Amino acid sequence: MTATDDGGLWVYAERRGSSFTPVSLEILGKAKELSRQLSVEVTAVTVGNDGGAASELQRYGPDHVLELVHPLLAVHDGKAYAKALGTAIQKAHPSTLLLGATRNGQDLAGRLAVRLRTGLTAHVTSLELDGGRQLVGWVPGFGGGIEAGITCPEKRPQMVTVRPGVFLAPPEGSPTGDVKTVKVDLSEEDVGSRRVSFEPKGSSIDLTRADVIVVGGRGTGGNFGRIEELARRLGGEVGATRVATDAGWVDRDRMIGQTGVITRPKLVLVLGVSGAVQFTVGIDGAGTVVAVNRDPEAPIFEHADLGIVGDLGPVVESLLRSLGGA
Amino acid sequence: MAQRSENPAPVRFDDEAWEALAATTNANLCFQCGTCTAACPLAENTPLRVRQLVREAQFGETDAFLWKCMTCAECNASCPRGVDIVGLVRTLRGREWRTRNVPKGLPTLLWGMYSDGNTFHLPPKQRASWMQDVKVPGKGSTLLFVGCAASYDPRAQRIARSVAALLNLAGVEYQVMGTEEVCCGEAARSVGHDGLFRDLQQRNTEAFRKRGVERVIAISPHSFDALKAGQSANGGPEVVHYTQAIEQLLDSGKLTKGSEKGTVTYHDPCYLGRHNGVYEPPRRLLELSGLKVVEMGNSRAQALCCGGGGGRMWMETPPAERPGTRRVQEAAGTGAELLATACPYCISVFESERGSEAIPVTDVAELIAGRVKA
């Protein structure tokens, strides 16, 4: 397919449980915004073994909802999903396809792009029009220090996956658009994988997978109750230095560092920790590091994006207050 | 952690391997007197029994607690038959690498040393970050070998800056390798990986040759010991520990005594003391500051290991098994105001394992820099 704009803007609404991934709604909002600039229609497309969830999508303003269904599509499988979606795209010729850059979203997108012999822009952190009808997606590389603006000048659809949290989901409105349910033509050979079991997150602690970690060190004086509270409010996990675990304040499996766990959270809040190298090697891979320490010379500040010099107690209390909620 | 992974299938030696082992370590001479177990600081709090370890080695088997050894060499010093138990431990560990029966974390350590040139998996580009505003003459045939800990560990970086300041004060000409320095390989040797140890030694030997180095001053006793072993094997430069180098400046009158009052106790690092017999230079340097040195009951050749040698810095040790806590208590018990040592590992261990002991821990170089004059 070459650069034409006939079939409008498609958004892949990825199902999770009985609903959709949050990023699906975020990109649906972005698609609405782009469609106004481009004067094209927005289609939200779902894949599954049944329809039924379309009414939720309709409240986010699509012009059409397309449900691709088949009993073999009950659970995500990159191979089968790419075939289902690819076939529909080859019929309708959308100019653009947006997908959420979730793990399953990327699993599907990488395969689908080859099926369609088109370009795919990866997990963008921003998305804009280049003045004309072409999208420029900004893709982080080299550990996040550099972003490349990627376009797809000739092939269509231009495919883009979007990082969760980049765009705001639009407010819910009254239902819009029509719903079409299409039974996909699929056979056993089109399926590559079958789910055998699923273990939901949270059934065991796993600091290596936590997005947010609140770490306490000797400077907490053992007051981990407040640290736990903070971690809970932030939807994160508690971590600790060796000194804090040795003191028995926290379980040993929460120790971060050279002889503990190496973590890669999006954000780590480091409280009352001096910043010995045996500890910091465990947080060097974090997205953002915020440290609170009353010693302005503490080496931890060399490893922090934001360092607060001061007593951690009142800072923790203020933060808990400003986070509100129970 | 320190325990071996499941299925500890014994490694059996073939005759040839046993002969080589016997020749290098005298393990065949052991008559099972048990003196080594009595000397081993781990016999009290851990299941390691070194006499048994030697016995098992004679039968071609590997002791289940092999990895607990800190290579402190207390046993070596005590053995009436001259068995090189530390050498035996390293060799036995080497065999475990062949069957990949090694504690978790050690392959990662070695990968870091191999590809990043340091024990922390940190970028080689950051290796010179210890220098901050320190000016290095950058000429002459003397090289200050900083080592991984003093290059990357912010606590140990202070030691490197202090040593450089003392050399500068005395007007010594020396160079540093900055981001081109690579790990001395001691950790590889301690965990029994001779291949990587030799590889890193070779990289260092070449760098020394290219720079026309005739004398190396090492900051860490571990680098000192490893480079000394490697360089004498390769016909490379003379290697000294910084306490020796600065002691010479003292003798040549390039540094004069400070007037500090107070007391300090000194912990002998195993790789400086027992392994290399360097006992006096650090003590003389401490006195140079004006402080009075108070000895612990276990000092010099009898010094208790901190627990950080033998690759133990990369293996977690249950609190009840750590000699470091005992050692800080012993130091505090002398009534001295400060605990000084001359090894970055000892400092990390004491800072981490001091528990409620409040005695400040410092390195000899840190303590005397700023307290002596040119």
Add this chain to the structure above:
Amino acid sequence: MHIVVCMKVVPRPEEVKVDLATKMLDRAGARSVINSSDMNALETALAFRDAHGGKVTVLSMGPPPFEPYLRVALAVGADEAILLSDRAFGGADTLATSYTLAAGIRKIGKVDLVLCGEESSDGGTSQVPPSIAEWLNASQATYVERLVPGKHGTVHATRVLEDGKETVELSVPAVISVVVGSNEPRFLDYDRWAFAQSAKVQVWNEKELCGDPQYLGLKGSPTAVAGLREVKKAGRRRETVTVTPDEAASRIKAEIDRAKIARS
């Protein structure tokens, strides 16, 4: 089973510079390493081979200086190494990269499993593994932390997803991407150095690959780079402030909100 491990050699991220004037990346001065999750993929492959038999081949697309890194993989334990190298492969985006790797795999012949890292540390799109799967019409499982044989010649792969861990049964041939840190890569075997140094690393150019030239390199790449920008300086920001607890709390809250989107 015959397992192919796709291995990419990447520049150390902290040594790559972007020239904002010319909008060009300067990798010339940067030292290289084997992409980190590719080492986890290699370990997964070697452990699988050691336990269940078979053979492991490492495959890379890149310029001739990649060869020594393939020899490292041989010294670690791989049986064979192949480098796809030709100027015609240059400038490839993920469509062309995956095509070239898939063509290499096809030329190798009977391959049961293709193991990749989850993503590279330079481009980092994570698109190459599922794309290879489509070119080969193979089944796929991405973000896998555990791989074991299943019944009737299948494999079971445990995928790490946002909301939990999913174990799937896959028909072979299958393409699998392995999550970083899912295992501890074994260290180099120095006893294999001699073998690794003398072994033949096969180098296949465009002609030997027998691929369709329209899918190779720059001309097989539908995406284009419209610009480059530096979003943050390498390393930490190291901003320190002394403020009231309330002010501190609001500064921290701002960081939390920003961090949520900084990585996914």
